[in-house]
Amino acid sequence: MSLWKRISSHADCEQRMAAYYDEKGLLDLRLSLAPWIEDRIMSEQLTPSSTDQYERIALKFNEDLQQKLLSTRTSSDQTLKYRIVELCALIQRTPAVELYTYLRSGLQKELQLAAEKTVVSTGCQSSMPLNPYMNMNNTAAGLAMGSAYMDTSEGLGAVVAPGVVAPGVVGPGVSEVMHNGSVTPMPVRPKIELYNVTVEIQRSFNDFMQCVKALNMLSQSYHYVLNQHNNPDAEATFKRCIEEKGNIVALLRRSFMCYEFLQDLVITELKNWRRQQALAGNGAPFNETTLDEIQRCFEQLEVFVTQLLSAVKETIAVRLMNAEDIELTQLLEQIQCAQKNLVCSAFIVDKQPPQVMKTNTRFAASVRWLLGSQLGLHMNPPTVECIIMSELQAQRFVSKRTHEGSNCNLGGQSSGEIQNCASAMEYQQNTHVFSAGFRNMQLKKIKRAEKKGTESVMDEKFALCFFATTTVNDYQIHVWTLSLPVVVIVHGNQEPQSWATITWDNAFADIVRDPFVVTDRVTWAQLSIALNTKFGSTTQRALTGENLDFLCECHCVTCIAYSKNCYYILIYTSLDEKLQRDNVAGEYISWNQFCKEPLPDRNFTFWDWFFAIMKLTKDHLLSMWKAGRITGFINRAKAQNDLMQATTGIGTFLVRFSDSELGGVTIAYVNQYGTVTMVSPWIARDLQIINLADRIRDLDALRCLHPTDVNVQPLDRDSAFGEFYTTRDEEKPRSDGYVRTSVHVRTGDDTGSISGTPHHPMQSPHQDSMSMPNLSPIGGVVWPTTDDSDSDDSLVAETIESIVMNTPLDHPLVCQISNTIFNVCKERERVMDTDQIQYADHYGENACTSPFNQTVLNQ
Numbered sequence: 001m002s003l004w005k006r007i008s009s010h011a012d013c014e015q016r017m018a019a020y021y022d023e024k025g026l027l028d029l030r031l032s033l034a035p036w037i038e039d040r041i042m043s044e045q046l047t048p049s050s051t052d053q054y055e056r057i058a059l060k061f062n063e064d065l066q067q068k069l070l071s072t073r074t075s076s077d078q079t080l081k082y083r084i085v086e087l088c089a090l091i092q093r094t095p096a097v098e099l100y101t102y103l104r105s106g107l108q109k110e111l112q113l114a115a116e117k118t119v120v121s122t123g124c125q126s127s128m129p130l131n132p133y134m135n136m137n138n139t140a141a142g143l144a145m146g147s148a149y150m151d152t153s154e155g156l157g158a159v160v161a162p163g164v165v166a167p168g169v170v171g172p173g174v175s176e177v178m179h180n181g182s183v184t185p186m187p188v189r190p191k192i193e194l195y196n197v198t199v200e201i202q203r204s205f206n207d208f209m210q211c212v213k214a215l216n217m218l219s220q221s222y223h224y225v226l227n228q229h230n231n232p233d234a235e236a237t238f239k240r241c242i243e244e245k246g247n248i249v250a251l252l253r254r255s256f257m258c259y260e261f262l263q264d265l266v267i268t269e270l271k272n273w274r275r276q277q278a279l280a281g282n283g284a285p286f287n288e289t290t291l292d293e294i295q296r297c298f299e300q301l302e303v304f305v306t307q308l309l310s311a312v313k314e315t316i317a318v319r320l321m322n323a324e325d326i327e328l329t330q331l332l333e334q335i336q337c338a339q340k341n342l343v344c345s346a347f348i349v350d351k352q353p354p355q356v357m358k359t360n361t362r363f364a365a366s367v368r369w370l371l372g373s374q375l376g377l378h379m380n381p382p383t384v385e386c387i388i389m390s391e392l393q394a395q396r397f398v399s400k401r402t403h404e405g406s407n408c409n410l411g412g413q414s415s416g417e418i419q420n421c422a423s424a425m426e427y428q429q430n431t432h433v434f435s436a437g438f439r440n441m442q443l444k445k446i447k448r449a450e451k452k453g454t455e456s457v458m459d460e461k462f463a464l465c466f467f468a469t470t471t472v473n474d475y476q477i478h479v480w481t482l483s484l485p486v487v488v489i490v491h492g493n494q495e496p497q498s499w500a501t502i503t504w505d506n507a508f509a510d511i512v513r514d515p516f517v518v519t520d521r522v523t524w525a526q527l528s529i530a531l532n533t534k535f536g537s538t539t540q541r542a543l544t545g546e547n548l549d550f551l552c553e554c555h556c557v558t559c560i561a562y563s564k565n566c567y568y569i570l571i572y573t574s575l576d577e578k579l580q581r582d583n584v585a586g587e588y589i590s591w592n593q594f595c596k597e598p599l600p601d602r603n604f605t606f607w608d609w610f611f612a613i614m615k616l617t618k619d620h621l622l623s624m625w626k627a628g629r630i631t632g633f634i635n636r637a638k639a640q641n642d643l644m645q646a647t648t649g650i651g652t653f654l655v656r657f658s659d660s661e662l663g664g665v666t667i668a669y670v671n672q673y674g675t676v677t678m679v680s681p682w683i684a685r686d687l688q689i690i691n692l693a694d695r696i697r698d699l700d701a702l703r704c705l706h707p708t709d710v711n712v713q714p715l716d717r718d719s720a721f722g723e724f725y726t727t728r729d730e731e732k733p734r735s736d737g738y739v740r741t742s743v744h745v746r747t748g749d750d751t752g753s754i755s756g757t758p759h760h761p762m763q764s765p766h767q768d769s770m771s772m773p774n775l776s777p778i779g780g781v782v783w784p785t786t787d788d789s790d791s792d793d794s795l796v797a798e799t800i801e802s803i804v805m806n807t808p809l810d811h812p813l814v815c816q817i818s819n820t821i822f823n824v825c826k827e828r829e830r831v832m833d834t835d836q837i838q839y840a841d842h843y844g845e846n847a848c849t850s851p852f853n854q855t856v857l858n859q
Contacts (some may be wrong), residue, residue, distance in 0.1 A: 002034055003114065007114065007116045015582065015842055016113070017106065027851075029090075040511075041061070041103060041107055042099075050741065056529065060523075062091060062100065063098070064510075069087055069091075070088065078798065090710060102326070194269065197262070205317035207255070208251075208255040208258075210251075211311065214251070218244045221241050249328060252308070252315065256334065259304055266294065266416040267342075269297070270294050270345060270370075271511050281502065283538065295370040295371075298342065298374075305339045306339075341373070346371045349365040349466065350367065350435065351365055353441070355487065356486070357487070359489075360442065360443070361443075363441055363442070365466075366436060369425065372427055375472055377623070382468040384468045387410055387421065387467070388464055388488075389464075391460070398514065398515055399514075415448075416462075417444045417445040420442065424436065446462075450602070452705065458489065459489075461486070462486050463484070463485055464482070466483070467479065485501075485516040486504050496608060500611070501595075505518050520590060520591045521591065522589060522670050534612075539622060546634070550635060555605055594606060595607035616663040616684055618630075627723075628710070629655065630655045630708070631655055631709075636668075636678065639656050646706055651670060651702060651703025652703070653668060653706060654706040654707065654708070655692070655696075661681040665687075671701060690745060691726065694745075696717065696721050697717075699727055703716070705720040
């Protein structure tokens with residue numbers, strides 16, 4: 001039963017809440033979307049004092065609410081259509097945080113009223129438990145609205161001013177850390193809240209047991225009337241039995257209402273746990289041990305509902321009036337339905353399979369039944385089977401509600417062949433965990449649906465369906481559960497796009513949905529959270545505001561190119577920076593813009609670029625990224641501007657991710673002329689040869705690391721990257737006559753070899769300190785070059801002559817030089833470039849006329 005239905009069953013409560021919602025014109029909205037609003041708001045778990053998170057959730061709620069209203073416009077009722085249009089206009093006029101807070105406060109009042117009515121009807125001394133999320137989110141709501149908020153943890157009436165920590169809100173379940181003078185909220189431990197729920201379940205059950213005692217007394221009086229029907233007191237006893245039975249029936253109804261409320265609360269908590277499990281697929285923090293507390297609640301509820309069923313059956317056995325029997329029969333059916341719902345909801349996937357699944361690759365998963373020991377199923381454990389379903393098959397299957405049916409044949413609905421797809425459930429006595437582990441599954445074949453338009457196999461979502469059949473309380477029940485969506489691939493190059501599908505689904509799917517429907521557009525504010533979560537979990541360092549601004553700029557450029565509703569680029573001034581930030585944060589990013597449409601002037605999509613950088617950072621830059629030595633997400637223009645304004649001058653540099661090369665990292669530095677030089681990007685293949693730190697060490701032009709978001713002060717190059725340098729062994733002569741080589745990095749501004757060119761140390765016993773001009777490889781030998789193309793080429797010949805005259809003739813280097821000169825003379829006609837022909841002519845003449853070259857050629 002929904003919360004609003006409970007309120008509607010009490011005229012005074014309904015009138016009170018109707019007046020509350022009508023004050024803002026939201027009564028029709030509350031009535032038309034009651035289940036959706038309750039499920040959405042009551043399942044949101046917020047961190048206390050997290051204003052930013054509260055605003056993002058409010059914005060998302062506002063957008064989804066409008067979409068939900070617009071989806072109901074297909075109704076033939078013209079009046080309803082007009083009212084929906086009016087509601088949409090009202091929502092657009094009302095600030096998102098104000099609307100969300102008002103509806104949330106309304107639900108909180110409804111919960112309190114329902115609790116008070118339950119207390120009055122059952123005679124309990126304690127109130128019904130409020131939704132734990134509703135309790136702990138008041139702090140964030142108050143801070144976001146900038147006004148006082150109501151703290152229900154101490155009853156309705158304790159008004160707490162903004163910024164003041166309310167008792168019961170921040171306490172055993174919440175921890176906070178002072179950081180730079182501000183309070184940083186730590187993850188809330190829902191264990192304390194769930195503990196309160198278990199206490200309330202136990203209290204409600206104890207109150208119900210008073211009804212059981214009254215039922216036992218009624219049963220004794222009933223049997224007395226049957227056996228003593230001729231006794232003069234029998235008629236009075238019979239009338240008393242009728243009155244007692246009526247009271248017991250009323251108590252049973254109220255106990256069931258109390259039970260139903262608690263069951264909805266626990267199932268909502270389980271749904272939230274599963275939602276957190278999906279977010280954990282993107283790298284969000286996830287406390288798996290909360291499931292143990294949820295299981296404890298399920299076990300208590302199972303004991304409660306079993307006793308309720310027994311009590312109703314015993315009351316039906318006391319046959320006094322037919323009208324009461326009809327009412328009790330209906331109550332019995334409702335309780336049985338609630339028990340089935342409880343049993344089926346307790347069957348979940350606690351260890352998800354890999355969401356990007358490669359065929360013919362082993363993987364593992366496990367399912368857990370949160371009620372195994374309570375139902376006695378562990379005495380005769382069932383076997384759980386697994387099949388893979390396509391999205392369409394899953395939608396059809398869920399719509400049939402097969403776990404409530406009599407029998408189902410799931411084998412024919414499989415879209416593939418899985419090996420080792422059956423496992424018997426096992427009960428662990430120490431942990432009270434009743435689960436089935438699939439440790440060695442393997443997807444051998446997959447059947448794909450026909451593609452439409454630009455769809456690819458990486459967009460197609462599947463799910464593993466786990467199912468079992470067992471008998472509970474003399475009726476057979478079929479339980480099943482679906483895994484999170486998976487994408488099936490056959491090759492590693494399909495992985496990036498597959499992760500785009502999974503990341504989007506995990507981040508933006510609703511808690512309750514048809515498999516696997518997800519919105520096709522989100523705001524940048526929502527997407528930035530998902531990207532930050534994904535990148536931070538992969539690289540162990542979260543993105544900063546400036547990093548996200550750069551990513552937003554990439555998307556905004558795409559919006560301008562493809563969307564008529566987006567006109568913002570992140571080029572800020574001091575006056576309108578915040579305004580433009582807010583505008584951009586509210587702009588929509590579509591699925592196609594995220595991973596289908598190429599970025600402007602690029603042949604790759606945003607996700608291709610983002611995923612490649614994430615992989616490069618994880619594989620080759622992880623330690624330097626974590627240490628804050630890499631600026632990373634900054635565009636070329638801003639990097640140049642920052643370096644030109646740096647006070648450290650020539651040699652100042654920074655490391656940034658390339659925005660033109662997939663998976664590339666580059667260095668920008670202030671050269672000797674006071675301008676900024678951009679080094680050609682290095683990709684993973686380059687960093688496998690020489691890592692980034694060693695490349696930085698090789699470039700003498702780099703002297704001082706520009707401040708990053710982590711290192712606020714400039715750092716000397718070796719101080720910043722010294723811990724990441726690799727140790728280079730002292731070069732020792734080889735005994736086999738070969739000369740050792742090493743690879744170094746150079747740019748055009750440095751002396752020495754060009755980038756990536758092996759540098760050969762030369763042995764010269766007579767002139768160890770001989771000065772050498774720039775060298776470049778020609779024909780396998782390191783030849784002299786000069787920056788000035790018009791310089792005297794005789795310098796080349798003189799340098800070569802000096803090397804040979806001071807080196808033994810049997811030295812391998814002399815042999816290489818002589819062979820090269822000979823080849824140049826012989827192959828000069830094949831040189832196509834005019835400058836190179838002139839160079840070869842001059843070289844050949846030197847080779848023929850120089851006395852030392854005549855000697856070499858004779859050798």
